[in-house]
Amino acid sequence: MRKLLFTTALPVFLSVSPALANEDVAQLKRELQQTQSVLKRLENRLEAVEAENKTMTKKLATAQVQPLPTSSPPAAVKAGKKAADNAFNPAISAVLMGGINGYTRNPATAKIAGFTQGEEAGLPNKGFSLGESELTFSSNIDNMFYGALTAAINETGGETEIELEEAFIETLALPYGAKVKAGRFFPVLGYMNEIHAHADSFIDRPLPYRAFLGGSNFSDDGAQLSVVLPTNWFSEIGGGAYYGSAFPASDHGHGASAQTAFARMGGDIGTSHSWLAGVSYLHSQATDRTTDDVNFNGDTNLYIADAKYIWAPGGNPANESLTLQSEYFWRNEDGDYNAVGYDRNSNGWYAQAVYKFLPQWKTGYRFSSLDGAGIEPSLEGTSLDAMSHNPYAHSALLEFDNSEFSSIRLQYTYDHADQKSNNTAMLWYTISMGAHGAHKY
Amino acid sequence: MKKLFIATLLSCLVSAQTAQANINVFACEPEWGAVAREIGGDKITVTVATTALQDVHQIQARPSLIAAVRNAQMVFCSGAELETGWLPVLIRQAGNASVQEGQPGSLFAANYVEKLEVPEKLDRSQGDIHAEGNPHIVTDPRNVRIVAKIFADRLKILDQPNASYYDAQHETFDKKFSAAIAGWEKKASGLRGMPVVVKHRIWVYLIQWLGMKDIASLEPKPGVPPTSSHLASLLTRLQATPAKAIIIASYEDNKAPQWLSEKTGLPVVTLPYTVGGNDKAQDIFSLYDNTISQLLGVPQ
Numbered sequence: 001m002r003k004l005l006f007t008t009a010l011p012v013f014l015s016v017s018p019a020l021a022n023e024d025v026a027q028l029k030r031e032l033q034q035t036q037s038v039l040k041r042l043e044n045r046l047e048a049v050e051a052e053n054k055t056m057t058k059k060l061a062t063a064q065v066q067p068l069p070t071s072s073p074p075a076a077v078k079a080g081k082k083a084a085d086n087a088f089n090p091a092i093s094a095v096l097m098g099g100i101n102g103y104t105r106n107p108a109t110a111k112i113a114g115f116t117q118g119e120e121a122g123l124p125n126k127g128f129s130l131g132e133s134e135l136t137f138s139s140n141i142d143n144m145f146y147g148a149l150t151a152a153i154n155e156t157g158g159e160t161e162i163e164l165e166e167a168f169i170e171t172l173a174l175p176y177g178a179k180v181k182a183g184r185f186f187p188v189l190g191y192m193n194e195i196h197a198h199a200d201s202f203i204d205r206p207l208p209y210r211a212f213l214g215g216s217n218f219s220d221d222g223a224q225l226s227v228v229l230p231t232n233w234f235s236e237i238g239g240g241a242y243y244g245s246a247f248p249a250s251d252h253g254h255g256a257s258a259q260t261a262f263a264r265m266g267g268d269i270g271t272s273h274s275w276l277a278g279v280s281y282l283h284s285q286a287t288d289r290t291t292d293d294v295n296f297n298g299d300t301n302l303y304i305a306d307a308k309y310i311w312a313p314g315g316n317p318a319n320e321s322l323t324l325q326s327e328y329f330w331r332n333e334d335g336d337y338n339a340v341g342y343d344r345n346s347n348g349w350y351a352q353a354v355y356k357f358l359p360q361w362k363t364g365y366r367f368s369s370l371d372g373a374g375i376e377p378s379l380e381g382t383s384l385d386a387m388s389h390n391p392y393a394h395s396a397l398l399e400f401d402n403s404e405f406s407s408i409r410l411q412y413t414y415d416h417a418d419q420k421s422n423n424t425a426m427l428w429y430t431i432s433m434g435a436h437g438a439h440k441y
Numbered sequence: 442m443k444k445l446f447i448a449t450l451l452s453c454l455v456s457a458q459t460a461q462a463n464i465n466v467f468a469c470e471p472e473w474g475a476v477a478r479e480i481g482g483d484k485i486t487v488t489v490a491t492t493a494l495q496d497v498h499q500i501q502a503r504p505s506l507i508a509a510v511r512n513a514q515m516v517f518c519s520g521a522e523l524e525t526g527w528l529p530v531l532i533r534q535a536g537n538a539s540v541q542e543g544q545p546g547s548l549f550a551a552n553y554v555e556k557l558e559v560p561e562k563l564d565r566s567q568g569d570i571h572a573e574g575n576p577h578i579v580t581d582p583r584n585v586r587i588v589a590k591i592f593a594d595r596l597k598i599l600d601q602p603n604a605s606y607y608d609a610q611h612e613t614f615d616k617k618f619s620a621a622i623a624g625w626e627k628k629a630s631g632l633r634g635m636p637v638v639v640k641h642r643i644w645v646y647l648i649q650w651l652g653m654k655d656i657a658s659l660e661p662k663p664g665v666p667p668t669s670s671h672l673a674s675l676l677t678r679l680q681a682t683p684a685k686a687i688i689i690a691s692y693e694d695n696k697a698p699q700w701l702s703e704k705t706g707l708p709v710v711t712l713p714y715t716v717g718g719n720d721k722a723q724d725i726f727s728l729y730d731n732t733i734s735q736l737l738g739v740p741q
Contacts, residue, residue, distance in 0.1 A: 140541075140542070143541060143544075170533070171536075172533070172536075172541050174536065174538065175538065177511050177535065177536045177537065179536040226536075227536070228508070228511045228535055228536050230511060231508060232508060232512075233504075233508055234505060234507045234508040235508070265504070266503070266508075267505045267508070268503060268504075268505040271492065274501070274503045274504065274505065275504070276504045310501065310503075312501070314492070314495065315492065315494075315500075316494060316495045316496055316499075316692065317499060318498075319694055359666055359694075360666065439502065439527065440502060440530055441501055441504060441530075
């Protein structure tokens with residue numbers, strides 16, 4: 001994952017740093033003044049446009065609602081101001097996550113037996129820990145496009161980094177249920193890949209995501225075409241091509257080193273049951289990809305089958321619901337590791353159940369497991385060497401949601417991904433501010 | 442892969458042709474489904490996304506709903522952020538050009554009526570409030586009457602060959618419905634000034650229409666479940682200013698209202714709220730018939 005350092009883009013914040021030379025400060029002041037005057041001008045223009053918009057809205061409203069001959073003239077209503085259609089345009093929201101973690105073994109040296117870990121596949125640190133703080137801007141751009149920008153702000157080693165998680169446009173009005181998404185985004189791949197980690201049921205992602213997709217999401221620059229078919233059941237097919245900068249791909253020189261394809265279906269059974277199931281495929285090429293202590297050249301083919309089922313009595317998930325979710329991963333790596341020829345398969349899966357037993361309370365259980373590929377003798381002792389251990393983990397969850405916008409989660413994991421087991425307890429909060437985000441199924 | 446895409450495109454073309462024979466309307470709530478059926482008659486097919494027993498604030502963007510939006514020529518919803526937790530996802534995922542906002546196929550009822558409780562201040566410490574005002578406009582039939590006219594106009598745009606049919610349907614409906622409104626108002630004149638306790642603030646339009654008085658809500662803030670401390674303070678308040686009844690919708694949990702009812706002796710009146718909310722409220726007329734006769738049944 002490429003990280004963007006925005007140190008130069010934030011002169012205002014840096015102006016407080018005593019390390020800066022005097023002329024830099026003067027320069028910054030000038031820039032700040034210029035920015036302020038530009039802002040002032042923009043503000044004036046915005047006000048003018050808003051005023052115009054208001055009168056237009058009023059005109060439209062009166063033109064559209066023709067007075068009806070009425071037997072009962074409406075009583076005087078409390079004056080309600082008409083909300084402008086663009087009250088939340090663009091929608092801005094922020095997500096904050098943080099908590100405290102306890103481990104019986106050091107998480108910094110934790111490994112997944114038989115698998116190399118992508119850059120973000122590690123465990124959160126011991127003790128107090130801040131998750132990703134995410135900022136999202138999204139909006140319909142016009143009648144044709146929707147756009148969204150999500151930036152995650154992290155601090156590593158005392159440096160604040162802004163990581164561009166997603167920055168994409170999506171078409172709204174192509175014929176035949178077709179959609180094109182372009183930019184940087186989380187492609188449809190399995191069930192969870194297109195979902196931001198803060199929206200997960202559990203605090204961390206299950207083992208297959210850490211082993212096969214480098215942490216929480218495969219995110220890359222590219223384009224995806226999908227078509228929702230005109231069937232009574234939900235059915236959608238699609239695929240895309242990506243630059244190939246994210247694990248398991250690495251820059252291969254031709255600019256489209258990763259490709260995906262997917263098909264999924266879903267529907268209801270009566271009013272209380274609903275389901276979604278899909279298959280997806282990721283092909284990626286890697287040249288000189290180094291993870292942990294090994295270097296890979298070659299092709300990765302990853303197949304994922306996923307299924308989700310929700311029971312909500314009467315279709316009303318507000319008071320009680322049960323969510324089951326499972327994904328199966330199968331991977332072939334064909335190439336060479338540390339210049340030794342390699343063509344092997346590995347697989348993994350997880351299954352989870354989350355039960356909402358009171359309007360504000362949920363409890364859940366998850367099992368995840370991996371089956372490594374085995375190694376050529378010359379790779380003994382590297383991170384690919386599982387030493388005949390198959391990684392697995394049990395997780396249990398208790399969640400309290402004060403409202404839709406805030407939740408507190410307690411998760412216990414018996415983590416046997418490494419040779420020795422690790423007992424993990426995490427207590428985390430997740431809150432979202434600003435625009436009311438709609439939830440994906 | 443290529444063959445699959447071609448097959449898909451062909452099947453889309455075929456279905457696009459057959460779809461013209463009938464207008465598919467996706468109604469978010471049962472009341473708009475009922476209005477659509479009154480006006481559209483047999484010229485339209487209506488899919489209703491929710492039932493009267495569901496809390497519309499908390500619907501999941503289920504795959505079946507994506508499919509229904511994909512196949513619709515019109516999305517007919519309350520708006521004013523009532524469906525904000527799921528409808529935007531459906532519309533984005535469905536990839537249907539004709540139901541995007543601004544198209545004739547996108548109709549948000551609350552945009553056409555005078556809304557109550559438009560917040561002066563937007564702050565989530567006030568609960569899950571709606572920036573555009575209270576979206577539960579269905580509880581006043583005069584709002585429904587305005588929206589029915591707008592809906593008929595939209596149908597005429599979407600299905601011009603049948604315009605005169607929709608005009609006639611609307612005229613018949615409007616005559617019957619306005620006569621019914623006059624009847625309900627006459628019948629309900631005794632309810633004027635009646636003090637009631639509500640659970641969630643979904644009855645403001647009804648209360649305003651019939652001149653009732655709501656003196657307290659069971660929810661401390663909109664969308665926040667009743668807490669014991671709030672209920673206790675409610676109890677003291679009700680001793681000072683007595684109410685006649687606690688009114689809730691049939692989709693709402695009745696534990697807290699029952700508790701308060703046992704403490705105060707006030708009857709809990711479970712109103713249908715929308716079409717299908719009980720056995721008697723099966724269309725847009727019987728909805729208000731039943732609502733008013735239940736309120737009249739409360740000892741005054």
